[in-house]
Structures are given as C-alpha cells and as structure tokens.
Amino acid sequence: MNSITDLIRKEIETLSVDASRSNVGKVxxxxxxxxxxxxxxxxxxxxxxxxxxxxxxxxxxxxEDSVGCVLLGDTSSLKEGDDAKTTGKLLSVPVGMELLGRVxxxxxxxxxxxxxxxxxxxxxxERIAPGIIPRKSVDQPLQTGIMAVDSMIPIGRGxxxxxxxxxxxxKTTIAIDTIINQAKINKQGEQSGNKDFRPVxxxxxxxxxxxxxxxxxxxxLEETGAMEYVTIVSAPAADNPANQYxxxxxxxxxxxxxxxxxxxxxxxxxxxxxxxxxxxxxSLILKRPSGREAYPGDVFYLHSRLLERSARLNExxxxxxxxxxxxxxxxxxxxxxxxxxxVISITDGQIFLETDLFNKGIRPAVSVGxxxxxxxxxxxxxxxxxxxxxxKLELAQFRELAAFSQFESDxxxxxxxxxxxxxxxxxxxxxxxxxxxxxxxxxxxxxxxQNDFFDSIDVDKIxxxxxxxxxxxxxxxxxxxxxxxxxxxLEESTEQNLRSALEDWKRTFA
Amino acid sequence: MSxxxxxxxxxxxxxxxxxxxxxxxxxEKVSAILNELRExxxxxxxxxxxxxxxxxxxxxxxxxxxxxxxxxxxxxITSSLCQKNLINENASDVQAVDCPSLIAGFRVKIGDxxxxxxxxxxxxxxxxxxx
Numbered sequence: 250m251n252s253i254t255d256l257i258r259k260e261i262e263t264l265s266v267d268a269s270r271s272n273v274g275k276v277x278x279x280x281x282x283x284x285x286x287x288x289x290x291x292x293x294x295x296x297x298x299x300x301x302x303x304x305x306x307x308x309x310x311x312x313e314d315s316v317g318c319v320l321l322g323d324t325s326s327l328k329e330g331d332d333a334k335t336t337g338k339l340l341s342v343p344v345g346m347e348l349l350g351r352v353x354x355x356x357x358x359x360x361x362x363x364x365x366x367x368x369x370x371x372x373x374x375e376r377i378a379p380g381i382i383p384r385k386s387v388d389q390p391l392q393t394g395i396m397a398v399d400s401m402i403p404i405g406r407g408x409x410x411x412x413x414x415x416x417x418x419x420k421t422t423i424a425i426d427t428i429i430n431q432a433k434i435n436k437q438g439e440q441s442g443n444k445d446f447r448p449v450x451x452x453x454x455x456x457x458x459x460x461x462x463x464x465x466x467x468x469x470l471e472e473t474g475a476m477e478y479v480t481i482v483s484a485p486a487a488d489n490p491a492n493q494y495x496x497x498x499x500x501x502x503x504x505x506x507x508x509x510x511x512x513x514x515x516x517x518x519x520x521x522x523x524x525x526x527x528x529x530x531x532s533l534i535l536k537r538p539s540g541r542e543a544y545p546g547d548v549f550y551l552h553s554r555l556l557e558r559s560a561r562l563n564e565x566x567x568x569x570x571x572x573x574x575x576x577x578x579x580x581x582x583x584x585x586x587x588x589x590x591x592v593i594s595i596t597d598g599q600i601f602l603e604t605d606l607f608n609k610g611i612r613p614a615v616s617v618g619x620x621x622x623x624x625x626x627x628x629x630x631x632x633x634x635x636x637x638x639x640x641k642l643e644l645a646q647f648r649e650l651a652a653f654s655q656f657e658s659d660x661x662x663x664x665x666x667x668x669x670x671x672x673x674x675x676x677x678x679x680x681x682x683x684x685x686x687x688x689x690x691x692x693x694x695x696x697x698x699q700n701d702f703f704d705s706i707d708v709d710k711i712x713x714x715x716x717x718x719x720x721x722x723x724x725x726x727x728x729x730x731x732x733x734x735x736x737x738x739l740e741e742s743t744e745q746n747l748r749s750a751l752e753d754w755k756r757t758f759a
Numbered sequence: 760m761s762x763x764x765x766x767x768x769x770x771x772x773x774x775x776x777x778x779x780x781x782x783x784x785x786x787e788k789v790s791a792i793l794n795e796l797r798e799x800x801x802x803x804x805x806x807x808x809x810x811x812x813x814x815x816x817x818x819x820x821x822x823x824x825x826x827x828x829x830x831x832x833x834x835x836i837t838s839s840l841c842q843k844n845l846i847n848e849n850a851s852d853v854q855a856v857d858c859p860s861l862i863a864g865f866r867v868k869i870g871d872x873x874x875x876x877x878x879x880x881x882x883x884x885x886x887x888x889x890x
Contacts (some may be wrong), residue, residue, distance in 0.1 A: 269876070270873070271870075271872075271873050271875075273871055273872075274871060276890050290870070314813055
C-alpha cells in the first residue's frame with residue numbers, strides 16, 4: 250500500500266507542471282502565541298509554518314502525533330481547526346546596510362513608517378556560531394565614552410560584556426552612551442579620511458520593554474545623530490512571547506552580516522532577563538519539562554548559543570567583529586540568581602551597577618569590586634593603559650579604606666592621601682547621561698589626575714574642574730588631543746605638551 | 760522504558776496486527792482486536808486505545824486520495840492520473856470533488872501531503888510576493 254502512495258508521490262513530483270508541494274496539518278490548540286498542530290508529519294525543526302491570514306509560526310516541538318509552533322504577529326484571527334502548512338524555509342530576516350537608521354520587529358519588518366526596507370540579502374535567524382579556527386583574540390578597543398568603564402573595565406571589539414544591576418541603576422544608559430560614542434567616533438573617522446578607519450555599526454535589541462522606553466531611546470539616538478549607524482529591533486512587552494524570544498536572534502543575524510563582511514558591529518540585548526521569561530512562557534505552554542524557577546532545562550543554551558555568535562574574526566575571514574553588550578536585571582542586587590549566574594558565566598566580564606552608589610549620586614554607579622573585563626585590557630590603547638593602569642586598584646583600596654575610616658578619628662598621612670585621591674577619582678568618574686567623552690580627552694583628564702593637577706581642588710569641585718578641563722581641551726588643547734588620538738601613545742614630547750596645556754588650564758580654572 | 764513509551768509500542772503492535780494483505784486497515788481485524796482488549800483490558804487501556812485510534816486514522820489517510828479540481832471533468836482528471844499511474848484506483852480511495860475556490864486547476868491531498876497547481880494558489884503566491 251505504502252509503495253503505491255510512494256509511487257503517486259514520485260510521479261507527481263516528476264510532473265512537468267508547476268505543482269507546489271506542501272505538508273499540511275490542523276490546529277488543535279491555541280494558547281498565548283503557541284499553536285499545537287496535528288499532521289505536519291514532514292515538518293523540520295525551526296521551519297516556518299504558514300497559518301491562515303498570513304500568520305507565520307515556527308515549529309519548535311516535534312512530537313510523534315503533533316507539532317508545537319510559536320506564532321509570530323497577530324494571532325487573534327486564528328482558530329481551532331485552521332490549516333497550517335510547511336514552507337520549507339527557516340525564519341530569515343533582512344540584513345545589510347539598508348537596515349541602518351531603521352526600527353524593525355523580530356521578523357525584520359519595518360515598524361517606523363519609513364517605508365519598505367530594500368535589503369538585498371537575508372540571513373537565517375538561527376545560525377551556528379563561528380568555530381575556533383576563524384576566530385582571533387580581542388585586540389582592538391571599543392570605547393564606551395564612559396570614563397569609569399573605559400579605564401577600569403575596558404571592552405574590546407568581539408567581546409561580550411554583561412551590564413548587570415537592579416532596576417533604575419543606569420544599565421540602558423551605559424549601552425546607549427556606548428552607541429552614541431560609536432556614532433561620534435564613526436563621524437570623526439569618516440571626516441578624517443583615514444582609509445584604515447573601521448566604523449562600528451550598532452544594533453539595539455529591545456526585549457519586553459515598554460513602548461515609551463523604546464520611543465525615548467529612539468529619540469535620544471536621533472537627537473544625538475547616532476541613529477544613522479543604528480538598527481533597532483523592537484519586541485516590546487505588548488508583543489507576543491514568540492517575538493520577544495526571537496528578537497535577540499534576529500538582531501544577532503543582522504550584526505553577523507557586518508561581522509562576516511569585514512565590518513565591526515556592536516549589539517545590545519536589552520534585556521536578557523525578559524528574554525528568558527518569554528522563553529519560559531513559551532516552554533511552559535509547549536509543556537516542556539520545567540526546572541529551577543520554572544525555566545526549561547535549556548535556558549542556558551538559549552543564551553550561550555546567542556552570545557557565542559559574537560566574535561572577532563581573523564584576517565582570513567574578513568577581520569570583522571561583533572561585540573555584545575547583554576543586559577541583565579537583578580532583583581535586590583542578587584547576582585547569584587539563576588539567569589544572572591548563567592549569563593555571567595557565558596560572558597567575558599560584567600559591569601555591575603549598584604543601587605546604593607546610584608542613590609548617592611555616583612553615576613554611572615559602577616561597582617569596582619564586582620565589575621571585571623576578562624579580555625578588554627589587551628585592547629586598551631597604550632596611552633590610556635599607561636594612565637589608567639592603577640586606577641582600579643586605587644579606587645578599590647579607597648572603597649575599603651573609606652569603610653574602615655568611619656571608625657578612625659586620627660588617620661596617618663598615607664591613608665589620608667589615599668582617601669583624598671580616591672574621593673577625587675570618584676568625583677572624576679561622575680558623568681552625565683548621553684555625554685560620552687572621547688578617549689583622548691579621557692586620557693588627558695586621567696593623566697592630570699595621576700600627575701596631581703586636581704590635588705589642590707576641593708573634592709566637591711572636581712566634577713566642575715573635569716568639565717572645565719574637557720571644554721578647555723576641546724577648544725585650546727586640540728593639538729595635544731590629536732597627538733594622543735593619532736599615535737595612541739603617550740610619548741615624552743606628548744606628555745610635555747599635555748603638562749603645559751594642563752598648566753594653562755589650571756591658571757584659568759583657579 | 761517509560762509508561763508512555765510502552766503505550767506507544769503496544770499501539771504500534773496493534774496497528775501492525777490490523778493491516779490486511781492489501782496494506783489497508785482490515786475492519787474485521789480491528790473488531791477482533793477491540794473485542795480482545797475489552798475482554799482482557801491491559802494496563803493503561805484508554806491511553807492505548809486513543810493511541811491505536813490515532814495510528815489507524817493516520818494509516819488510513821495514507822491511501823485516501825482527495826482530488827479537488829475546477830475546470831474539466833473530475834472523472835476525466837482521475838482517469839488521466841490513473842492512466843499515467845499517478846493514482847491506482849484499485850489501491851487508493853480516490854475522492855474527486857469540484858472546488859470552485861481553485862478558479863482553475865487541481866489540488867491532490869494524500870495524507871498530510873498536498874500537491875497543488877491552481878490559479879488560486881498562483882494568485883496567492885503573487886499576493887504574498889507583493890506584500
């Protein structure tokens with residue numbers, strides 16, 4: 250009997266007519282963006298499934314008698330008994346330069362009202378991360394423009410640096426600052442006409458966020474002129490969990506295009522806690538076995554396969570890179586939660602933001618003790634490494650001494666000097682949001698701090714002094730800044746020029 | 760082996776016992792099996808019956824051919840498909856149905872598989888390409 254049906258199939262397949270072949274099934278259950286379909290016996294894992302009214306789904310659970318599909322888009326028109334058919338395709342999103350300056354959904358469809366995206370290429374959303382052979386060590390810096398980060402927790406191109414902290418501690422601000430800084434560097438590099446200059450393109454993936462927050466982010470990026478280098482992938486809280494689950498992978502595919510075409514890209518996943526929650530919801534509806542905190546067993550793989558796709562490729566493979574800044578929201582500062590520990594173990598370091606510091610007005614509220622960059626220091630420019638090498642240690646010692654000094658009435662001179670220096674460094678690192686500082690200016694400020702130019706200034710006036718020095722350097726200290734920018738080193742002559750520039754500034758500030 | 764795996768295995772064995780020499784489900788054999796199960800109910804009787812029912816349905820759909828067409832005569836299309844050995848009228852249950860929604864052309868359903876060459880399908884493809 251089966252041979253007869255096989256014969257029919259074979260004969261029909263060899264017909265010269267343009268008969269299309271598909272595998273069909275019927276919807277037997279619908280719930281919260283997930284459909285269970287009976288039939289679809291030849292569907293493949295992760296294959297796109299077509300439902301009525303142009304609703305698409307992805308086959309995630311292949312069982313013996315049914316298939317579990319997550320649905321994308323508006324599912325309100327679907328009902329039990331509807332037909333579902335295979336498409337023979339994996340979910341793909343448009344990729345390329347055409348996406349820059351656009352806001353798209355998880356399927357790569359534009360949602361900014363600026364018309365269709367004329368992308369020439371499409372990439373599958375789920376792709377295998379680059380292996381060992383095409384990779385290279387991280388050796389180029391990716392400046393965030395935030396002094397506290399660039400000096401103590403430097404990030405390199407191709408690195409995965411986690412931004413972690415409680416709600417309202419400035420996690421998104423750090424990511425947006427980094428994007429704005431890339432845009433500034435890109436513009437500066439393009440104006441310089443340097444052929445070796447490599448711009449960094451950015452992708453911001455918003456998962457489970459309020460639409461108002463996403464709109465605010467877009468506004469900031471537009472106002473700062475960064476939007477032309479950015480693609481925003483939005484799967485807000487109002488979107489169904491399938492879109493929230495897929496958005497980071499879609500954004501990653503867009504970033505991979507830059508990496509595989511010899512360009513540098515930065516991707517921000519804001520945030521992966523909500524991504525894990527969306528995946529938990531899908532998994533529970535698909536009746537997958539649940540584990541700790543009701544997350545499915547493969548929640549580690551969910552994030553590891555995503556973050557492993559960020560890499561620095563070697564010269565034989567185009568020399569491109571994809572840097573990832575995943576964001577995780579902790580509860581009451583608990584970094585030992587399930588998802589935080591998973592992502593901490595996957596990434597190459599973390600920037601931990603503390604609520605206490607934030608409330609004290611120390612912003613960005615970077616916790617020196619808990620933050621680390623495992624590979625970024627290799628990428629720091631020499632000039633900056635020279636001036637920032639000891640800062641982390643000095644600041645950590647300051648925090649420890651400050652805690653003990655509360656009980657001491659009489660302090661020795663060395664301790665007092667260390668406390669004074671620490672307090673000044675803390676003030677120096679205070680920075681307003683969306684106002685990144687170029688690396689050459691940061692180097693000059695840090696050099697000034699290391700060479701005692703700030704010692705005679707009251708601690709509460711340090712922020713003002715730093716701001717004044719910044720203005721001075723951008724107006725009258727351009728030459729020395731350019732010298733640092735061009736050479737990336739602090740030669741003796743550069744240091745002399747820097748000293749005379751800072752002495753000039755000191756006279757005007759005093 | 761888990762209990763659900765045992766259910767699946769038993770149901771598969773029952774299906775194998777229900778198939779006649781012509782490869783189709785033999786209703787007499789199915790009746791005999793059901794009588795036997797009723798008299799000697801096994802562990803997880805209902806689950807086994809549900810699974811057995813599903814497998815029987817699935818097997819039957821593999822030789823049930825539904826031909827939907829518009830334009831021409833259904834019996835003519837069927838006989839032309841039979842002449843070309845696409846469908847064996849003796850081995851397959853061919854059900855030909857006039858389907859105006861196709862506009863013109865045909866759609867053949869064999870189990871889960873659908874082969875279609877119709878104007879409606881082509882128009883739908885054009886619509887999707889234009890979206």
